[in-house]
Amino acid sequence: MIQTPGLLLTILAFALVIGPLVFIHELGHYLAGRCCGVKAEAFSIGFGREIAGWTDRRGTRWRLALLPLGGYVKFAGDMSAAGRSDPDWLLLPPEERAQTFQAKPVWQRAIIVAAGPAINFLFAILILTGFALAYGDAQTPAVVGQAMPGTAAAQADLRPGDKIDALGGRHVDTFEDMVRYVKIRAGERVRIDYVRDGQADHVEAQIGTQEQRDRFGNEYKVGLLGIAPGNPVVRPVGMLEAPVVAVRRTGEIIEMMVETIGQIISGRRSVKELGGPLAIAKVSGEQITLGWDAFVFLLALVSINLGFINLLPVPMLDGGHLLFYLIEAVRQKPVGAQAQEWAYRGGLAAVLALMMLVTFNDLGNFGLWRHLAGLIG
Structure with missing residues (x-):
């Protein structure tokens, strides 16, 4: 017998997965930035119009936005939420300029960017450590x-x-x-x-x-x-061994993800198997009906996916920024502004194309295309 969790429970479960994981990811950037002396102007969960928020004593605006499919930390010196530099950051007074993201050495900028994916992996490892302690290896x-x-x-x-x-x-x-x-x-x-x-x-x-x-x-x-x-x-697993088991399991999950992507690139696996936010929402609703153990494990799995995807060397993603910093470290000077602009445009186009593809796949998996074909036929 097919069981469905219902629309409201699915929406709630999706919010309980995406909201905390986006917050944790952006918190990694935020905390690393604070440690490096960079001022955060905005910390947003979601994109678009603000529906709730407040400003703390450091001047950071904490926002909850209308579209909850992601988030960002906008540091001083950034022109946009995507982390692109504001050309006018050099015109700021010396004290303010020292607190901008661009004023920091390349290794500090790399740490700030890498902290987002890193904290996603750490969060998953903590969950899997708890599973190892509770259920053994x-x-x-x-x-x-x-x-x-x-x-x-x-x-x-x-x-x-x-x-x-x-x-x-x-x-x-x-x-x-x-x-x-x-x-x-x-x-x-x-x-x-x-x-x-x-x-x-x-x-x-x-x-x-x-x-x-x-x-x-x-x-x-x-x-x-x-x-x-x-x-x-x-x-049975003790306190000292549990994190080792968790790291091993995280590595196994990442290894399977790398192999699966390789199969898609090589054509051995169909791109139709790629899923997006709608698929995550559907699975979230299903897992929460199976119990909190299944739902918490899903949190760990999605957190690993979020960390891994953000490390891909695609402009607009954390991995794209890290690639630019690697080039800057080797060349001893930043990548040219025009080259970065075209790279960001290409990265944005790639991300949008991927979102369209996975949404098309999700709707197909929900049976929409079969239903429309039946109506037309």
Whole structure:
């Protein structure tokens, strides 16, 4: 039976995901800026018209804006919320000029920009640390419990007790490592290295494709090798080890994201799988109905995504700014104003095009295009 969380709960859940994560991201920029002596003129959650706000004793305007799909910190010397320099910052009095973003050395500017994504990763690590303390570190050995009939594992003659050493040349330690590798490689051929009765061997197999449907009616295509796991091992984790487990899990999530993007760029995965704000809203509503554990884990996952995406070397994003600072550090002088202007325009066009694409995908996943085709037909 398909269950839906309802529109109001979905909107609430989306606000509970995006609002805190945007605030945390911008707080990283703000705190790093304060540590470097840069004045923040505005701290905004959302874009567009201000619907609520106040000005603190440092002169920073804290805003809640109409469009909640992001946020920004506008530092002294910035011409816009995108962080582009105001040409008139050099005309400010010396005391005010010293508090501008542009007056700081390149390494401090890089720290301020990198602090946003960094705090997103830190927030996710803190959540995953809590999960590790609460539930332990669950790991299932990379051993075949059963080769399911009719699957690639059965066709490859894998047998119970076989220890999988590597998939596609990549070493695997646990059953979870195998699942992460296989699920994003539906239909691909893979070399399986294994050990049977102390003897190393290998076999080629084609990963199957499994269509899954969850309780909300969402359909997924994932890779399936057909290996049933053995007995899982849940190991208690102490206070000192929990952050290590959390960092490892964060790295695994980032690694899967990098591989997925690589598959999209190379054409092995469809761009239709990219989702945007509407998809996040839908998933937020679904996860909150599954319980707070699922919802908090989603917060960690989206926070990692937000940090990762912002580090991409695209002008308008934090990664684009960091790329300019790297070039400035190597050349010992800033990138020319005209070059930056064209780069920002290109970055803006790329971001807008991506937003249009993911919104188109989201509406398609909601069935809008099928519904319209039915009406026209």
